[in-house]
Amino acid sequence: MYNIVHLEQSEFIKKMVKHTLLENGFNCVSVDTASEVYNILSNDNQQIDLIITSLLITDDTIENFMRTINASSKKHVPVFVVTGNDIGESKKRVLNLGVSDYITKDCLVDELIKHIQYILADDELMRCLQEAKIAVIDDNNFDRTLIKDTLAEYKIFNIDFYSSGNALIESGKKYDLYLVDIVLEGEFGKNIILRLRRDNIDSSIIVVSSLTNNKTLASMLNAGANDYIRKPIQEDIFIAKLKSNIRTYSLIKKIKDQYKSL
Numbered sequence: 001m002y003n004i005v006h007l008e009q010s011e012f013i014k015k016m017v018k019h020t021l022l023e024n025g026f027n028c029v030s031v032d033t034a035s036e037v038y039n040i041l042s043n044d045n046q047q048i049d050l051i052i053t054s055l056l057i058t059d060d061t062i063e064n065f066m067r068t069i070n071a072s073s074k075k076h077v078p079v080f081v082v083t084g085n086d087i088g089e090s091k092k093r094v095l096n097l098g099v100s101d102y103i104t105k106d107c108l109v110d111e112l113i114k115h116i117q118y119i120l121a122d123d124e125l126m127r128c129l130q131e132a133k134i135a136v137i138d139d140n141n142f143d144r145t146l147i148k149d150t151l152a153e154y155k156i157f158n159i160d161f162y163s164s165g166n167a168l169i170e171s172g173k174k175y176d177l178y179l180v181d182i183v184l185e186g187e188f189g190k191n192i193i194l195r196l197r198r199d200n201i202d203s204s205i206i207v208v209s210s211l212t213n214n215k216t217l218a219s220m221l222n223a224g225a226n227d228y229i230r231k232p233i234q235e236d237i238f239i240a241k242l243k244s245n246i247r248t249y250s251l252i253k254k255i256k257d258q259y260k261s262l
Helices: 011-023 034-041 062-070 088-095 105-131 143-153 164-172 189-199 212-223 234-259
Strands: 004-005 028-032 049-052 079-083 103-106 134-136 159-163 178-181 202-211 227-230
Touching: 004 011, 004 034, 004 103, 004 105, 011 028, 011 105, 028 034, 034 062, 049 062, 049 105, 062 079, 062 234, 088 103, 103 105, 105 234, 134 143, 134 164, 143 159, 143 234, 159 164, 178 189, 178 234, 189 202, 189 212, 202 212, 202 234, 212 227, 227 234
Parallel strands: 004 028, 004 049, 049 079, 079 103, 134 159, 134 178, 178 202, 202 227
Antiparallel strands: none
16 A cells, blocks of 8 residues: 655645545545654654645744655655645755655646656666666775665665676676776776676666766766766665666566567
């Protein structure tokens, strides 16, 4: 069951949203105050998949509301803001708080279903990522641990870690997704990428490096990398890029499987 918390003072809006969600197979808990949302968030045994809130909150500000959510154990839960009209100049400020999207009341029902369908598709990408075979090539123990802990937060455990490209090659294992540092002791990431791309034509290869020179990064992409992530990794961008690349990989794999079945 997909669980949604809806913070709203208007009884009319609450009833309309709850009816729409229940009609489409979602569970909705309607509340009047931010304090009630905080109590729900503090319950580690209660699964929350989406929070919908109005822009104006009676017992708090939207700024503090978002800060509280972002500091909680439910910080990964997307938040939609429902507004009376297009928020115009406030749009950048609201989105910069960490809001996933906003919906105007003029077309609330249609937009709500559309946005929830997007979230469900995003959840499917996460499941694909959790099932993917991932290799991390990095000789820095701190960085390996950071990547491992970050992925574990999203229940991504199907990972093998290598301190060198040679160790990976010698293992003979194949992976769906490779995370490759550029600067390794006695090795250059570009040579590893060339070898990986030659032997794994469909796999996604992502450079993860503290280097920022655009020519160097372009060289890695030209060698066969699909994308790059800069260290120190920023959790949200890191996971988003992994999902984006697994989307491409899954699509290619699906097309090839369909072609083989012809």
